[in-house]
Amino acid sequence: MKKLSIILGISAGIAVSAQSSTLMINNYSSYDAAGRFMTVGSAGSGSSQPYMYALPNSPYTVYTIPAGGYTKYDKFDNTGGSNPIPISGWYYIDPLNSANTGNYAYNHPTITAVTAVDEWMGFAFSLTDVTGYTFDTFEVGDPVLSGGFLSTTQTGPNTGSSADWFTITTPGGQITYFQIF
Amino acid sequence: MITKFIIPKTDYSKNLTMKKYFLSALIAVLTLSSCSNEGSAINTVESMKSPQMENFDKAFKSLGDPQNRPTEEERKRNTSELSDRRKALLVPASKELILSSGVTEAELTRKTGGDMSQIIVWATQIYMQKSDEIRKNIKSEK
Numbered sequence: 001m002k003k004l005s006i007i008l009g010i011s012a013g014i015a016v017s018a019q020s021s022t023l024m025i026n027n028y029s030s031y032d033a034a035g036r037f038m039t040v041g042s043a044g045s046g047s048s049q050p051y052m053y054a055l056p057n058s059p060y061t062v063y064t065i066p067a068g069g070y071t072k073y074d075k076f077d078n079t080g081g082s083n084p085i086p087i088s089g090w091y092y093i094d095p096l097n098s099a100n101t102g103n104y105a106y107n108h109p110t111i112t113a114v115t116a117v118d119e120w121m122g123f124a125f126s127l128t129d130v131t132g133y134t135f136d137t138f139e140v141g142d143p144v145l146s147g148g149f150l151s152t153t154q155t156g157p158n159t160g161s162s163a164d165w166f167t168i169t170t171p172g173g174q175i176t177y178f179q180i181f
Numbered sequence: 182m183i184t185k186f187i188i189p190k191t192d193y194s195k196n197l198t199m200k201k202y203f204l205s206a207l208i209a210v211l212t213l214s215s216c217s218n219e220g221s222a223i224n225t226v227e228s229m230k231s232p233q234m235e236n237f238d239k240a241f242k243s244l245g246d247p248q249n250r251p252t253e254e255e256r257k258r259n260t261s262e263l264s265d266r267r268k269a270l271l272v273p274a275s276k277e278l279i280l281s282s283g284v285t286e287a288e289l290t291r292k293t294g295g296d297m298s299q300i301i302v303w304a305t306q307i308y309m310q311k312s313d314e315i316r317k318n319i320k321s322e323k
Contacts, residue, residue: 024305028242070226072309084226084316142261152261153251162245166263170299175306176261181245 021167021174023120025085027069029161029180031135034064035125037087038141039076039118045147050114051121052076052090055103063087065125065180077112120176122150127159127180140165140178224322229315233274233281237308240274268297275304282307 027033041049054063071085079087090111094100104110122141126134136156140163143152155162163180243249244267255264279289279300293299
């Protein structure tokens with residue numbers, strides 16, 4: 001019995017640590033990166049698990065990582081004001097029940113529930129200047145979770161800027177990094 | 182502090198004026214220092230980073246240098262995991278940052294077994310925590 005509970009405890013620990021890892025973002029470029037910042041169910045894109053898009057961060061009309069911006073997020077339900085670039089809420093999509101689909105504050109119980117299910121997937125974005133003019137568009141993220149829709153690296157032909165999405169994985173957990181050069 | 186002054190009985194009246202003098206001086210100092218605090222709000226996260234944090238930044242930024250971009254082969258791999266070649270570029274600055282947090286070389290080796298991923302993840306956690314602390318300090322100064 002004791003052995004079983006230890007095994008269960010360890011496997012639960014692994015299951016929890018495998019999901020909703022920390023994300024670190026650095027935009028080293030001189031352009032704003034604006035677009036759709038996405039999460040996905042751990043079973044990958046196209047599954048019946050809920051997925052989410054980040055709502056716009058103030059003062060922008062779409063989610064934006066400003067030129068020179070740095071931020072980190074540790075969990076989906078902790079993306080608020082304690083982070084350098086806060087995400088105040090998420091557009092939550094439930095493929096199984098469209099009545100649940102809609103905007104939720106980051107600390108809503110619905111977002112807490114999805115924290116155990118979803119992973120960071122990627123960012124489909126444009127590099128823009130302060131007037132909103134688009135120079136290049138990117139679709140960068142986890143190639144496996146996105147079902148091949150996103151690539152780990154891309155270079156913009158007009159800006160010469162590159163974007164990388166990568167993970168560093170250890171037995172104790174994983175950190176996801178997103179960088180624009 | 183003031184209550185600890187030994188007040189000689191013979192010179193009591195003079196001491197009252199001294200007290201007043203001290204009090205107005207104290208008010209003047211407090212007023213001046215509160216003005217100078219406004220200037221310190223100029224402090225930015227960048228300017229308050231330790232040299233080890235700056236080097237950690239530089240290492241991650243260097244992944245964008247032409248020679249450090251993913252090779253054709255690295256692009257083709259169907260995984261988000263950073264290649265060992267590019268992980269190696271992050272290890273020296275990561276070690277430096279961990280050691281600067283008070284961890285000994287022996288402890289670093291014991292806890293990570295020299296594993297690149299474990300060293301980088303540990304350093305990233307330290308970096309994020311220190312950035313948070315700097316941001317909090319700047320906020321409280323304001």
